[in-house]
Amino acid sequence: MQIPLRPLLITSALLLAVFVLSMGVGSVSIPPRQSIAVIWDALRGQPPGGEQAARLRVILLTLRLPRALLMAMTGAALAGSGCAYQGLFRNPLADPYLIGAASGAGLGAVISLTASWPSSNLSYLAVPLSAFAGALLAVLLTYKLAKVGGTLPITNLILAGVAVSSFSTALSSFLMINASGELRRALVWLLGGSTMAGWKPVIGLLPYTAAGLLALSAMAFRLNVLQFGDEQASQLGVNVSHSRSIIILAATLSTAAAVAFSGIIGFVGLIIPHIARRLWGGDMRRLMPLSLLCGAVFLLAADILARVLMAPQELPVGIITALCGAPFFIFILRQSRQEVW
Amino acid sequence: MLLQTDIHQAGYDQRIIISDIRFALPAGRILAVIGPNGSGKTTLIRALSGVLPVVQGSVHINGTNLLDTNEMERARLLAVVPQSTHIPPAFSVEEVVMLGRTPYLNWLGRSSQADEEAAEEAMRLTDVARFKGQACGALSAGECQRVILARALAQDTPMLLMDEPTSHLDLRYQIEFLQLAVGLAEQQDKTVLIALHDLNLAARFGDNVMAMKEGRLAAYGKAEDILTPENIRLIYELPVDVFPSPNGQQLVIIPS
Numbered sequence: 001m002q003i004p005l006r007p008l009l010i011t012s013a014l015l016l017a018v019f020v021l022s023m024g025v026g027s028v029s030i031p032p033r034q035s036i037a038v039i040w041d042a043l044r045g046q047p048p049g050g051e052q053a054a055r056l057r058v059i060l061l062t063l064r065l066p067r068a069l070l071m072a073m074t075g076a077a078l079a080g081s082g083c084a085y086q087g088l089f090r091n092p093l094a095d096p097y098l099i100g101a102a103s104g105a106g107l108g109a110v111i112s113l114t115a116s117w118p119s120s121n122l123s124y125l126a127v128p129l130s131a132f133a134g135a136l137l138a139v140l141l142t143y144k145l146a147k148v149g150g151t152l153p154i155t156n157l158i159l160a161g162v163a164v165s166s167f168s169t170a171l172s173s174f175l176m177i178n179a180s181g182e183l184r185r186a187l188v189w190l191l192g193g194s195t196m197a198g199w200k201p202v203i204g205l206l207p208y209t210a211a212g213l214l215a216l217s218a219m220a221f222r223l224n225v226l227q228f229g230d231e232q233a234s235q236l237g238v239n240v241s242h243s244r245s246i247i248i249l250a251a252t253l254s255t256a257a258a259v260a261f262s263g264i265i266g267f268v269g270l271i272i273p274h275i276a277r278r279l280w281g282g283d284m285r286r287l288m289p290l291s292l293l294c295g296a297v298f299l300l301a302a303d304i305l306a307r308v309l310m311a312p313q314e315l316p317v318g319i320i321t322a323l324c325g326a327p328f329f330i331f332i333l334r335q336s337r338q339e340v341w
Numbered sequence: 342m343l344l345q346t347d348i349h350q351a352g353y354d355q356r357i358i359i360s361d362i363r364f365a366l367p368a369g370r371i372l373a374v375i376g377p378n379g380s381g382k383t384t385l386i387r388a389l390s391g392v393l394p395v396v397q398g399s400v401h402i403n404g405t406n407l408l409d410t411n412e413m414e415r416a417r418l419l420a421v422v423p424q425s426t427h428i429p430p431a432f433s434v435e436e437v438v439m440l441g442r443t444p445y446l447n448w449l450g451r452s453s454q455a456d457e458e459a460a461e462e463a464m465r466l467t468d469v470a471r472f473k474g475q476a477c478g479a480l481s482a483g484e485c486q487r488v489i490l491a492r493a494l495a496q497d498t499p500m501l502l503m504d505e506p507t508s509h510l511d512l513r514y515q516i517e518f519l520q521l522a523v524g525l526a527e528q529q530d531k532t533v534l535i536a537l538h539d540l541n542l543a544a545r546f547g548d549n550v551m552a553m554k555e556g557r558l559a560a561y562g563k564a565e566d567i568l569t570p571e572n573i574r575l576i577y578e579l580p581v582d583v584f585p586s587p588n589g590q591q592l593v594i595i596p597s
Contacts, residue, residue: 218448218449221446224432227429228429235415235420235421236496237413237415237417
């Protein structure tokens with residue numbers, strides 16, 4: 001495999017640009033050069049030069065930087081797991097949202113959000129774990145429902161995913177209505193508005209995302225082989241059930257962590273791998289890292305829009321991804337007659 | 342003997358499809374497997390390649406019992422060219438052929454110089470090297486099948502299994518593909534087991550012919566001994582005539 005240097009460089013540069021831009025946007029707008037300078041000083045441990053710089057440092061370090069990191073990681077996690085699900089189910093419509101993983105994670109998270117925990121640190125631990133359990137249950141249920149003999153027909157997968165999604169969403173709503181005090185917080189969170197500010201969600205998300213996405217990157221070449229069906233994959237030397245379990249676990253872990261800390265954000269996992277596949281071909285060893293980068297870029301950009309459009313009010317970022325994502329998806333479906341799957 | 346097959350029973354949990362299949366094949370030979378639909382040709386290939394849930398007995402290649410190996414070891418001993426393959430269209434020809442190197446990659450999937458060279462060689466032999474950068478979606482059925490053959494060659498195995506590899510190809514592609522496959526087998530000293538529907542192709546390309554009926558081995562031997570009107574009538578329940586071809590070097594089999 002040639003190392004895909006150019007697309008990697010382009011997407012990385014794009015990510016850097018959006019990242020810096022994202023830190024500048026808000027009630028106090030900070031020019032890119034200044035935010036870089038302030039963070040650079042802080043990293044070198046230098047005291048801020050003046051009152052203005054001290055104020056900016058507080059804003060950047062306690063609010064903007066963690067927010068941008070959270071969005072970038074969430075976007076990468078969603079796009080990476082979408083890429084894996086699409087490859088695994090050999091289905092361009094499989095994304096964390098459509099196959100029920102996100103809603104399952106949502107249900108798991110709502111259960112532990114509405115429960116009363118003795119300490120908030122414990123809830124930071126419990127929310128992602130119960131989201132993971134919910135997501136895993138939902139994916140396995142969808143898979144079991146959709147499977148006919150040894151095959152996984154596209155329509156079945158989507159129908160089962162919709163059923164599982166609706167069911168877990170309904171349960172989540174029921175729980176939220178019953179838990180009066182937490183209703184608003186849970187609702188905003190569910191729409192993809194990160195109500196949790198600061199470094200805690202970043203630190204909470206990091207280990208899960210890192211573990212899940214590293215595992216997926218290592219599984220990328222097996223995902224390639226799995227594109228040809230279980231039988232051929234096995235004949236090409238891949239232990240199919242073993243690989244599939246690892247991929248489902250890793251993708252679901254990434255999804256669940258993203259949902260637990262950033263809410264349900266649709267369409268990232270669907271669109272990003274799709275665009276990446278059209279641009280750079282189907283080799284998962286290339287597609288996976290590029291999807292991660294593009295997912296981060298997309299969600300950062302959506303988050304900027306969410307903060308700018310109705311400023312000073314902030315929109316849940318899930319609304320933006322759906323608003324850009326759905327029409328764009330319809331557009332690429334209609335525009336291209338060529339089948340990519 | 343390169344391949345020694347001694348399968349008592351093989352099939353699925355509740356359903357045994359083939360039983361008592363015993364045969365041996367020396368290196369460099371081509372065995373054509375014939376038989377009516379449902380006679381167990383595909384099941385035999387699936388049993389040999391380790392994708393059938395139930396296989397009792399033993400299958401030895403160069404002394405290694407395939408039933409005791411894992412997927413990776415098996416994929417270094419035997420490669421399969423399936424009936425027709427849906428190649429995900431976004432994959433390029435080169436990428437598909439490189440998948441044949443899967444059993445040689447490390448756990449991260451890094452390919453080495455040797456892997457690249459094996460893939461290059463496989464593409465050269467099957468004459469697909471000139472569209473190696475092209476997406477498979479743009480290829481014809483015959484070209485796709487050659488890409489899959491290249492993938493199997495890249496696996497660098499002593500044994501090749503082919504399951505009706507030409508059933509979706511037109512006449513010219515059928516002959517071209519089989520000539521290519523058989524020529525490669527001879528040059529590279531590969532042993533080939535090839536399931537065929539077309540008796541004329543079986544007669545032409547098989548050193549040996551094995552006939553299957555209702556999951557059992559019905560006849561095994563030289564093509565001219567097996568492909569007789571009597572045998573074929575018994576196996577297919579259809580009366581046929583068998584002639585020598587005008588040049589006298591082949592058999593022509595037509596329903597009477």
